[in-house]
Amino acid sequence: MPETTSAPCAPEDVRRIACIGAGVIGGGWVAHFLARGYDVTAWDPAADAEDKLRRLVAAAWPALEQIGLAEGATQDRLTIAPTLAEAVADADFVQESAPEKLELKRSLLAELAAATRPGVVIASSTSGYPMTDMQTAAEDAGRLVVGHPFNPPYLIPLVEVVGGEQTDPEAVAWASRFYDVAGKSVITMDRELPGFIANRLQEALWREALHMVANGEASVEDIDASITEGPGLRWAFMGPCLTFALAGGEGGMAHMLDHFGPSLKSPWTRLEAPELDRELRDAMVDGCREAAGDRTYADLVAARDQGVIDVLRATGRLGSTR
Amino acid sequence: MPETTSAPCAPEDVRRIACIGAGVIGGGWVAHFLARGYDVTAWDPAADAEDKLRRLVAAAWPALEQIGLAEGATQDRLTIAPTLAEAVADADFVQESAPEKLELKRSLLAELAAATRPGVVIASSTSGYPMTDMQTAAEDAGRLVVGHPFNPPYLIPLVEVVGGEQTDPEAVAWASRFYDVAGKSVITMDRELPGFIANRLQEALWREALHMVANGEASVEDIDASITEGPGLRWAFMGPCLTFALAGGEGGMAHMLDHFGPSLKSPWTRLEAPELDRELRDAMVDGCREAAGDRTYADLVAARDQGVIDVLRATGRLGSTR
Numbered sequence: 336m337p338e339t340t341s342a343p344c345a346p347e348d349v350r351r352i353a354c355i356g357a358g359v360i361g362g363g364w365v366a367h368f369l370a371r372g373y374d375v376t377a378w379d380p381a382a383d384a385e386d387k388l389r390r391l392v393a394a395a396w397p398a399l400e401q402i403g404l405a406e407g408a409t410q411d412r413l414t415i416a417p418t419l420a421e422a423v424a425d426a427d428f429v430q431e432s433a434p435e436k437l438e439l440k441r442s443l444l445a446e447l448a449a450a451t452r453p454g455v456v457i458a459s460s461t462s463g464y465p466m467t468d469m470q471t472a473a474e475d476a477g478r479l480v481v482g483h484p485f486n487p488p489y490l491i492p493l494v495e496v497v498g499g500e501q502t503d504p505e506a507v508a509w510a511s512r513f514y515d516v517a518g519k520s521v522i523t524m525d526r527e528l529p530g531f532i533a534n535r536l537q538e539a540l541w542r543e544a545l546h547m548v549a550n551g552e553a554s555v556e557d558i559d560a561s562i563t564e565g566p567g568l569r570w571a572f573m574g575p576c577l578t579f580a581l582a583g584g585e586g587g588m589a590h591m592l593d594h595f596g597p598s599l600k601s602p603w604t605r606l607e608a609p610e611l612d613r614e615l616r617d618a619m620v621d622g623c624r625e626a627a628g629d630r631t632y633a634d635l636v637a638a639r640d641q642g643v644i645d646v647l648r649a650t651g652r653l654g655s656t657r
Numbered sequence: 658m659p660e661t662t663s664a665p666c667a668p669e670d671v672r673r674i675a676c677i678g679a680g681v682i683g684g685g686w687v688a689h690f691l692a693r694g695y696d697v698t699a700w701d702p703a704a705d706a707e708d709k710l711r712r713l714v715a716a717a718w719p720a721l722e723q724i725g726l727a728e729g730a731t732q733d734r735l736t737i738a739p740t741l742a743e744a745v746a747d748a749d750f751v752q753e754s755a756p757e758k759l760e761l762k763r764s765l766l767a768e769l770a771a772a773t774r775p776g777v778v779i780a781s782s783t784s785g786y787p788m789t790d791m792q793t794a795a796e797d798a799g800r801l802v803v804g805h806p807f808n809p810p811y812l813i814p815l816v817e818v819v820g821g822e823q824t825d826p827e828a829v830a831w832a833s834r835f836y837d838v839a840g841k842s843v844i845t846m847d848r849e850l851p852g853f854i855a856n857r858l859q860e861a862l863w864r865e866a867l868h869m870v871a872n873g874e875a876s877v878e879d880i881d882a883s884i885t886e887g888p889g890l891r892w893a894f895m896g897p898c899l900t901f902a903l904a905g906g907e908g909g910m911a912h913m914l915d916h917f918g919p920s921l922k923s924p925w926t927r928l929e930a931p932e933l934d935r936e937l938r939d940a941m942v943d944g945c946r947e948a949a950g951d952r953t954y955a956d957l958v959a960a961r962d963q964g965v966i967d968v969l970r971a972t973g974r975l976g977s978t979r
Binding site for chain 2: 359434435485486490491492493495520522524526528532533535536537538539540541542543544547552553555557558559560561562563564565566567568569570571572573574575576577579581582594649
């Protein structure tokens with residue numbers, strides 16, 4: 336039974352955001368919210384978290400300047416809180432990005448729900464757990480939602496928003512509106528689905544890729560090139576459905592399905608995930624190391640960020656009102 | 658037992674190309690080869706084929722001019738042959754792009770092998786049939802290879818090259834080198850795999866998308882947005898493997914697999930293709946119609962083409978030597 340949420344402010348009036356967990360995803364959220372002009376308070380239990388976080392934000396900043404900062408946006412508006420309670424005390428919105436462990440998420444969300452002002456919406460960055468399973472230990476669970484971003488959250492627009500059984504639908508609506516105001520592209524789901532939408536899609540592709548590598552049918556390089564030199568060039572601005580509709584020529588999706596429908600029965604993908612044994616693991620690790628060549632992690636991140644910016648600009652998604 | 662092929666000219670010396678079948682893919686190949694400065698002779702049994710083909714090439718030409726035409730490239734170098742035999746008579750290379758029906762491909766390739774000068778390599782655009790199954794009726798089958806493009810062939814660089822059991826490995830090497838010279842990005846496979854590489858990957862994603870639509874879990878719009886606003890922005894320039902390696906933070910692919918490996922067992926994708934019944938078919942057709950809105954097929958093609966060009970330019974893949 337959903338509890339009723341009465342958010343203390345409208346999505347448009349959010350000023351202070353608490354980011355709980357400051358790893359790759361949590362830190363990416365911090366960078367995004369700072370760039371959009373919010374005050375951000377972060378908390379992370381790791382001893383070296385502050386140092387790492389400030390480096391992540393500083394590394395992201397040139398990219399964010401290129402996209403365009405909101406008025407008043409500055410890295411100086413980041414505060415590191417010594418405790419979880421202090422981090423969320425004044426927050427108008429809380430983004431949780433702890434490691435992907437169900438028990439940890441469950442107890443952390445309970446702790447957050449207890450420490451955060453009544454009605455403030457708390458979103459989890461979980462990449463797969465249903466909120467129904469994560470909110471079981473929390474009181475006031477009606478304001479707990481999933482707000483699942485993509486890496487890096489300061490550049491990739493997508494956020495998937497969905498509630499659990501105990502979540503107040505108003506909290507879902509509030510979160511969706513808030514993310515929209517905060518410059519994200521929002522998909523609001525009306526039901527829980529393990530992995531949500533985008534991860535299920537990329538996970539299907541990923542499983543097939545792992546099978547191919549496991550069977551020696553394709554190398555990591557082949558797999559990456561087969562996407563970046565092929566379908567990936569279209570998917571940056573036109574999704575798989577509309578892309579396949581165009582493959583049907585002037586007959587569109589109808590022709591495509593009527594013509595190629597039978598090939599769905601062809602043995603073109605495998606079904607269950609492969610055993611992730613040592614051999615497969617190492618093949619993937621080595622293949623990626625080879626693909627990276629002389630480039631450091633920072634080089635690759637910078638290249639990825641620049642690439643996304645360029646693609647966003649090239650496809651007309653920079654400088655729009657959204 | 659592979660037959661020995663002795664190509665009448667080196668891949669660099671190809672001047673005349675025969676394109677057999679002039680639909681969306683065959684016509685796209687015609688546009689590509691014309692833009693790269695080749696003489697192209699096309700043949701298609703449909704009554705209105707010439708008219709459609711010339712319109713397709715004319716529609717593609719502004720995009721090709723923007724990318725940069727090869728010296729001497731002109732639409733005037735397209736000839737329509739009245740018969741298959743006349744189309745291939747002088748060809749240095751043959752690209753077959755007939756409809757995706759095994760029996761048709763089999764007899765057409767036999768006919769082509771009989772009509773084409775000895776040693777000339779004949780490539781099929783098939784999107785899934787193994788050459789071993791298509792070359793059974795042909796004499797001189799050693800020069801029959803798969804050269805699988807992506808739509809539109811005049812913009813998407815990828816071509817997957819693979820031979821069948823009877824194919825001479827030299828014909829595979831010749832075709833790979835030729836496509837490279839002709840401006841494509843080539844993946845040469847050393848074994849047959851139904852669907853090759855990129856199609857297996859996108860088919861896995863596609864099956865999952867169809868399941869979601871069939872179950873009412875996501876709309877066509879959600880699915881397309883989940884890619885274009887999310888992973889698709891990265892896949893235009895960085896493949897899924899390296900992308901996931903970055904998700905492992907500084908620990909790279911090793912950390913990613915060690916940390917997220919167990920989630921491979923999560924129910925994040927489904928396995929077999931869904932029944933493509935009327936309801937699902939119509940939901941897909943309607944969803945795509947809705948996504949297209951007021952835009953005509955030609956509008957969508959123009960938008961797609963412009964998008965690919967912009968992405969190619971944005972990611973530094975225009976103006977390179979390749």
